[in-house]
Amino acid sequence: MQTSIIKFVLNGELKSLEISPGTTLLEIIRDSYHLNGTKSVCNEGDCGACTVTLVEYQEDKPLFKAINSCLYPAEKIMNKHVITVEGLTCKDSELHPIQEILYNNYSTQCGFCTPGIVMSIFAYLAENSEYNEEELREALNGNLCRCTGYVHIIQGALEIINYFSEHQDKILPKKLLEGNKKLADLNKTFNLNFAEKSQGGRGVEGYYLIKSLAKYQEIIKKLKGSGTIKVVAGATDLYVVGNLRRSYFKNYLDITYIPELTTVKADDKYITIGASVTLETIRTNRLISDKLPILAEVVSQMASKQIRNIASIGGNVGNASPVGDCATSLIGLNARLILFGEDGEREVSIDQFYKGYKETVLKHHEFIKEIIIPLQDKCFYSFEKSAKRKTLDISSVCSFCYIEYDKGKMNISRFAFGGVAPYPKLALSIALELRGKSLEELDIEYLGEKVSQEFTPLSDIRGSSEYRHILIRNHVIKHLEKFKEEAMNEG
Amino acid sequence: MKVNSKHLSGKLHLTGKSTFVENIALQAKDCLYAYPVVSSKAKAKIIKLDSEASKSNPNFKHLITYEDIPGENNIAHGNGDNQPLLAVKDVNYVGQPIAIVVATTLEDAIAISRKIKVEYEEEIPILTVNDAVQAKSEYGPRRLFQRIDSCSKDDIRELQGNLTIGAQEHFYFETQRCFVANEENGYFTVYSSTQAVSEVQEVCARLLGVSSNYITVDVRRLGGAFGGKEAQATLWAGIATIASYICQKPVYLALERKDDISWTGKRHEFVNSYKIKYNSEGKLLSYELDLKANGGAYIDLSFAILERALLHSDSGYYIPEMNITGTAYRTNLPPNTAFRGFGAPQSILTTELALERVAYSLKMDLLDIRKKNVYQLGQTTQYGMEVQEALGLEMLEDLEEISNYQELKAEIADFNNNHKYRKRGIGIVTGKFGISFTATFLNQGSALIWIYSDGSISLSHGGIEMGQQLYTKVATVVCESLGITMDNVRSESTNTKRVGNSSPTAASSGSDLNGNAARQASENLKARLAEISLKLFKEKYDINVDLDDVLFDNNLIFSKRYIEKALTFKELAHYAYMNRVDLGEHSFYKTPLIDFDKTTNKGRPFYYFVYGASLMVSEVDILTGSYKIDSIYVVHDNGIPLNAEIDKGQIYGATVQGLGYCTMEEVKYNEKGESMANTPSTYKIPAMSDVCSNFLVKQVNKERSQASVLGSKAVGEPPFLYGLAGWFSIMNAISYVTKSPESINLKMPATPEAVLLAIEEIKKRGLYV
Numbered sequence A: 001m002q003t004s005i006i007k008f009v010l011n012g013e014l015k016s017l018e019i020s021p022g023t024t025l026l027e028i029i030r031d032s033y034h035l036n037g038t039k040s041v042c043n044e045g046d047c048g049a050c051t052v053t054l055v056e057y058q059e060d061k062p063l064f065k066a067i068n069s070c071l072y073p074a075e076k077i078m079n080k081h082v083i084t085v086e087g088l089t090c091k092d093s094e095l096h097p098i099q100e101i102l103y104n105n106y107s108t109q110c111g112f113c114t115p116g117i118v119m120s121i122f123a124y125l126a127e128n129s130e131y132n133e134e135e136l137r138e139a140l141n142g143n144l145c146r147c148t149g150y151v152h153i154i155q156g157a158l159e160i161i162n163y164f165s166e167h168q169d170k171i172l173p174k175k176l177l178e179g180n181k182k183l184a185d186l187n188k189t190f191n192l193n194f195a196e197k198s199q200g201g202r203g204v205e206g207y208y209l210i211k212s213l214a215k216y217q218e219i220i221k222k223l224k225g226s227g228t229i230k231v232v233a234g235a236t237d238l239y240v241v242g243n244l245r246r247s248y249f250k251n252y253l254d255i256t257y258i259p260e261l262t263t264v265k266a267d268d269k270y271i272t273i274g275a276s277v278t279l280e281t282i283r284t285n286r287l288i289s290d291k292l293p294i295l296a297e298v299v300s301q302m303a304s305k306q307i308r309n310i311a312s313i314g315g316n317v318g319n320a321s322p323v324g325d326c327a328t329s330l331i332g333l334n335a336r337l338i339l340f341g342e343d344g345e346r347e348v349s350i351d352q353f354y355k356g357y358k359e360t361v362l363k364h365h366e367f368i369k370e371i372i373i374p375l376q377d378k379c380f381y382s383f384e385k386s387a388k389r390k391t392l393d394i395s396s397v398c399s400f401c402y403i404e405y406d407k408g409k410m411n412i413s414r415f416a417f418g419g420v421a422p423y424p425k426l427a428l429s430i431a432l433e434l435r436g437k438s439l440e441e442l443d444i445e446y447l448g449e450k451v452s453q454e455f456t457p458l459s460d461i462r463g464s465s466e467y468r469h470i471l472i473r474n475h476v477i478k479h480l481e482k483f484k485e486e487a488m489n490e491g
Numbered sequence B: 001m002k003v004n005s006k007h008l009s010g011k012l013h014l015t016g017k018s019t020f021v022e023n024i025a026l027q028a029k030d031c032l033y034a035y036p037v038v039s040s041k042a043k044a045k046i047i048k049l050d051s052e053a054s055k056s057n058p059n060f061k062h063l064i065t066y067e068d069i070p071g072e073n074n075i076a077h078g079n080g081d082n083q084p085l086l087a088v089k090d091v092n093y094v095g096q097p098i099a100i101v102v103a104t105t106l107e108d109a110i111a112i113s114r115k116i117k118v119e120y121e122e123e124i125p126i127l128t129v130n131d132a133v134q135a136k137s138e139y140g141p142r143r144l145f146q147r148i149d150s151c152s153k154d155d156i157r158e159l160q161g162n163l164t165i166g167a168q169e170h171f172y173f174e175t176q177r178c179f180v181a182n183e184e185n186g187y188f189t190v191y192s193s194t195q196a197v198s199e200v201q202e203v204c205a206r207l208l209g210v211s212s213n214y215i216t217v218d219v220r221r222l223g224g225a226f227g228g229k230e231a232q233a234t235l236w237a238g239i240a241t242i243a244s245y246i247c248q249k250p251v252y253l254a255l256e257r258k259d260d261i262s263w264t265g266k267r268h269e270f271v272n273s274y275k276i277k278y279n280s281e282g283k284l285l286s287y288e289l290d291l292k293a294n295g296g297a298y299i300d301l302s303f304a305i306l307e308r309a310l311l312h313s314d315s316g317y318y319i320p321e322m323n324i325t326g327t328a329y330r331t332n333l334p335p336n337t338a339f340r341g342f343g344a345p346q347s348i349l350t351t352e353l354a355l356e357r358v359a360y361s362l363k364m365d366l367l368d369i370r371k372k373n374v375y376q377l378g379q380t381t382q383y384g385m386e387v388q389e390a391l392g393l394e395m396l397e398d399l400e401e402i403s404n405y406q407e408l409k410a411e412i413a414d415f416n417n418n419h420k421y422r423k424r425g426i427g428i429v430t431g432k433f434g435i436s437f438t439a440t441f442l443n444q445g446s447a448l449i450w451i452y453s454d455g456s457i458s459l460s461h462g463g464i465e466m467g468q469q470l471y472t473k474v475a476t477v478v479c480e481s482l483g484i485t486m487d488n489v490r491s492e493s494t495n496t497k498r499v500g501n502s503s504p505t506a507a508s509s510g511s512d513l514n515g516n517a518a519r520q521a522s523e524n525l526k527a528r529l530a531e532i533s534l535k536l537f538k539e540k541y542d543i544n545v546d547l548d549d550v551l552f553d554n555n556l557i558f559s560k561r562y563i564e565k566a567l568t569f570k571e572l573a574h575y576a577y578m579n580r581v582d583l584g585e586h587s588f589y590k591t592p593l594i595d596f597d598k599t600t601n602k603g604r605p606f607y608y609f610v611y612g613a614s615l616m617v618s619e620v621d622i623l624t625g626s627y628k629i630d631s632i633y634v635v636h637d638n639g640i641p642l643n644a645e646i647d648k649g650q651i652y653g654a655t656v657q658g659l660g661y662c663t664m665e666e667v668k669y670n671e672k673g674e675s676m677a678n679t680p681s682t683y684k685i686p687a688m689s690d691v692c693s694n695f696l697v698k699q700v701n702k703e704r705s706q707a708s709v710l711g712s713k714a715v716g717e718p719p720f721l722y723g724l725a726g727w728f729s730i731m732n733a734i735s736y737v738t739k740s741p742e743s744i745n746l747k748m749p750a751t752p753e754a755v756l757l758a759i760e761e762i763k764k765r766g767l768y769v
């Protein structure tokens, strides 16, 4: 019999705990350990009040990241070090330098967002060895505050990075350093091949951390007929549904530990991204910023650091949201998907992947294993996202434009749109219009109008149909204006 | 001695150790959890409540309906309405509580409450102001504020328009919650996240049919409120109290975020129309304004909010003829309620818009026209109050200077000439905010101070700490008065046993009312200590000190003549105790001079005004309607601040909240009256990325003839107005693509969608340039 007891480190101390599947890390922190410094404010990843820092070892090095504990499956803290605001200090009266500086800068008012902000700053400091304002802000965009207007927070945070540029040794207090050591030792005595089954209150029977493709096949065979299975990666979508609608699946199959799914590879012609690669990895990965910087640009406009640290690109495609930013961009990029399931692998073009609203060609046991993106030499890429707020917001309309051109003439082009149809979609009319044309021959306004006619977007909370129509038209104009400028600059 | 303390709760907040209601609840043994069953209909008769679903859950304890309420089923407070705690026959908004589920875990209470079925007979709801006007669904008669001064009638021009101003969600981080502990003899202690302890006390007593002294309300601090917990915390406190009474167990209730946004009231939506007359020089001559407020299903604070809107319809300007009318309407939305600014932003925005259009139609400079029309000393407002301190011009001149206005204007014109699809604009707002509750009786405060025999101090007052650092400010007043350092003072929770009959912490009045009361108490104690000190000086140093010479500073007591021969505060306190001196003091403060007649709408509703001005620069993407605010300049009339940095934090926070209000914060209900933008993924408040680095605040720290405790001025609400400059800056940017800027039709809030649609309308009308 397998047990559901996991071992992990919490604020420097080794813990073991029995976990009921479907529980979030936030619940563990607050209910099992009564660490109430970490706040529950929205329970859907949108405020940052529940931010904690996770440490895990990769190649003998501790890696730090900030996450939203409200969306983090508790099972996954196995073999990790969870640091909450309580972990930064040892004695009651003591303050961590982060806290000291924020205190002196009046960076807290009602205090409810504050622990989350402290933990985002802490993770940023621990994760990097050099600091700058831009990345610091990037690390804090996922932490909302209703009281301060942020100015005193930014002021404090800037002073903090100045201070720690000189005092890197003060980031980790002794007990956390010791905790990391305990974690390093723990790794040797434990493996990831873990699955558990116990009756939880939410009707979740199992959460499987799956280590290999073979193991996946084994498990789905075993679970056949025993109720719903659901592939889960970052859970940033699935656990929102769980938390808000109390709607859970019977068995979660976590595919983020399968090595093939977590690598980025490239040659001259293709870049291949494992489906479980996180959005933050895409934003910072060397290969991607060398070969396909536009993708990093797309991802940098998505969600928050905490979400990107766990959300996967495969989840963005697999959840079949009509407005997925990656999904839309990958259509523009003409990506191919390698699917994996019971019977092994098959390949589909992303054009063929979606069938309807939240509907894909995936069979219930299948998932996306890899995403293959062709690389082109002479081409233009551009991404536009229109949303209410600049950061941490879902698009009203997003679009991706891809144009191959040579000697002043346009060749193949692809314009993909999100938020205008039941699923992300390619505009069909415009490719024909552009083919073989030179820049001077373009009537940009006309083309925008024409593409806009092609779609009949709905009205919903993120925008009226009219607004979306205008956005389609104007996105086309923006892409082509940018293209004109770039092509002209190249002569 | 000038005390300049940091946030008294700051260290606790930063280490996650501060006590909120939830922490108190978590310590309770045998705590039960309550959650309401609410109406899913905006207007309906209740046919049947089917409790079957509750029975299958082993953790279920009780289902409570209105029939179980021992006292009067009415939570309305001081407004003559009748708002049931639990609906009886009718429901009047989506989210109105019908029953209470009690279970052994919060998760079960929520799960059961969602499963319980209610059968309704639906009726057609009134949702919008227009619906309400048609149905004549008014809360009381229309109010008229009128003042006709003579002015030249030559060269008159006229403009009219209307503006619908959307609602705003408070989005306090800590949702509505309450923990109630049952005690002996039918007493209860209610730990509510409320801004109004006495109101909660009175209403809970009424619900139980007991007198107020059966109920203690205790509040350590709130995780944000902004007005949303002035009247609206009472409902949840009442529910938890009834549940605790029925179960005879401690009970905790905390709303989920989505439910909090869906079920609680907002800043009022207003539908306003105006007609303004002016001359070719940009002098405003006459102004007609009609305000219609969407009050929601129960009156709550709608009367008072409408009143404050009417009182602020002049913004900062003198207009000889004013005819201002206002009506609040009953609709089938959650009862709309207090929110920082309390009606003033809605009328000020409209008046600033009218003025802005005048400027556009005359091609006048946006700053000049404001300078030309601000109040001058001795002029009177539309409610007959003489302006005894007119700082509008000073604020605008400061603003001109700190923003480098003339260069800024030139830069923007230049940028706009060189960019086809990106345009920049300037927005300016003048602030003049009246300080005092317009319900005159509320302008009272109390404090209770104990000096213990070891010299340490316990400070209580009626104000609530909700992040604004009121506790720090009041403690500052005490320390400055007694010449002691902050570490000697413990700021106690706000508790109806120690301070009774307290007014809500609202209307920016917290530090004025409580600070003044605490100051009086400290001064009285100081006088007693000074007197007994003479005896101790004699005993200890054999010196004769004159009472007038005794000084309290830096934890020491000494006289000017014998600076070296000092007593410590500690030793003096102990000596006073041994000599049977009373070391406890309760003091009371009431705001002087104010007097307002609600039948004639004339008088002096405000003790003083807080002035200010702001300027924002935005850049709009003409193709997508998205924009960013590039710079923010604020000038704020601060008086002599009790703590300048704390006040600055209020200015930053309120400005950004105001900016959110007029840009991205969009409350939406569907045709069934269901809240649509009810999670942070759909209701957007400003994030850090919305706040530009170039955010300059000039606090004008001057002694003013009209100010409050130790020369300070209230700071909670006035800076909210500064945020509105964002809206005008966007409109100004749009003005660069139209031939007819005075006819730009920009919605409020100016979401990217609203901006794009406004631009599209310009195109459709052939006015695009």
Ligand SMILES: Cc1cc2nc3c(=O)[nH]c(=O)nc-3n(C[C@H](O)[C@H](O)[C@H](O)COP(=O)(O)OP(=O)(O)OC[C@H]3O[C@@H](n4cnc5c(N)ncnc54)[C@H](O)[C@@H]3O)c2cc1C
Residues within 6 Å of the ligand: A044, A045, A046, A230, A231, A232, A233, A234, A235, A236, A237, A238, A239, A240, A255, A275, A276, A301, A302, A303, A304, A307, A310, A311, A312, A313, A314, A315, A316, A317, A318, A319, A320, A323, A324, A325, A326, A362, A366, A367, A368, A369, A392, A393, A394, A395
């Ligand atoms: C606060 C917040 C902000 C967000 N912002 C954005 C944004 O700006 N832009 C945007 O596009 N999205 C956004 N999202 C949506 C979402 O987080 C992303 O789409 C994310 O990439 C989903 O990945 P995941 O790994 O977390 O998916 P999960 O939640 O694990 O899974 C989501 C769905 O995809 C399926 N799935 C997961 N992996 C695979 C796979 N390899 N193959 C097939 N199916 C799979 C799951 O079965 C499930 O149905 C946001 C979400 C939150 C909570």
Ligand code: FES
Residues within 6 Å of the ligand: A039, A040, A041, A042, A043, A044, A045, A046, A047, A048, A049, A050, A051, A068, A069, A070, A071
């Ligand atoms: S509670 Fe808001 S992000 Fe987790």
Ligand code: FES
Residues within 6 Å of the ligand: A108, A109, A110, A111, A112, A113, A114, A144, A145, A146, A147, A148, B173, B223, B224, B467
């Ligand atoms: S301090 Fe109140 S939410 Fe940030």
